[in-house]
Amino acid sequence: MSLLSMASDVLARFDQVEAVLESRFRGRPSFRVACPHATTESVLAPFLAEIDVPIVDLEIVPAAEVDDLLGGRADLAVSSLVPPAHRRQIAIATVPIMIQARDVRTRFPGAEYGDLESMTHESLVVPRSGVGAAVMSAVAHLAFLMPVRDVAAGSVAQAFAANGQGYALTTEPLRFGLDAIPARANGVPLTITLYASWDATHYATDALEDVAADLRSWLQAHPTWPDSAEV
Known part of the structure; x- marks a missing residue:
């Protein structure tokens, strides 16, 4: 492993420890979500305005980069790109193009x-x-x-x-x-599938699955695109 890779791994582990400590201080998990700007504007911001979930911030990056943030700056990723097979994941909506x-x-x-x-x-x-x-x-x-x-x-x-x-x-x-x-x-x-994914070894994997399920349920009731979608 290169020195740069080792440093990145150490920083990611530090972020995880910091998240655990913050969660214990707040009395519930504190999650950050990686997502593209369009997903922020049309899905996550409206969701956070209505539903009280343990999300404290968003990391807004291009869709191709959301998975890279898992295990470090983000706990959950939401995008229309298929997550890697080793991630825990659920489909939260099928959206018409x-x-x-x-x-x-x-x-x-x-x-x-x-x-x-x-x-x-x-x-x-x-x-x-x-x-x-x-x-x-x-x-x-x-x-x-x-x-x-x-x-x-x-x-x-x-x-x-x-x-x-x-x-x-x-x-x-x-x-x-x-x-x-x-x-x-x-x-x-033509449709796309919107996915929520997270690290299978995350300290709060069950809570992350609950957040993803809440988002799926909210999108069923409040589709934010020009036409209806299936989930």
Whole structure:
């Protein structure tokens, strides 16, 4: 093990000890959650505003980095990327991916879904997250190539769509005067799964599972995306 790896491991263990001491002082666990900015805005912040759970702060990082924080700066990770197999995890929601643009209802008049097959000459804008991965996978299975541009976040994709620079495929709540329709490819609605995951050796693994279950239950009653989802 390199000196840098050893130092990182020591710091992670120190953070865990500090969390245990803080929990004993407060009389209940004190958890920090790693999540992307979009998940903070549309899921966790509204959840924390209504439900009293032992979460004391959020660590906001790109989706690809949330798992790296477990065992150190964060106790729980929430994102749309599939957690590694060695993590304890539960699926907390299945979220529809929406095509968003100001003219989307004109583009798909009277339709229940927007089929990607009908958008061969359109530019699609997706966030670099589980949403983007799902769209890229769906497009790869079509019989033709489609122009797909990935950007930093769903809100950025929405901004470009509002400015007429393509159609955003995202799960964020509507803004910028956009309208939305559920996306579909090869007759299958496009969705992502939102996961909560944590270290199986965490000192409070049962309490973390309770928090994840509370979040799942809250999302069942309060979906925060433009259309309903299954859990």
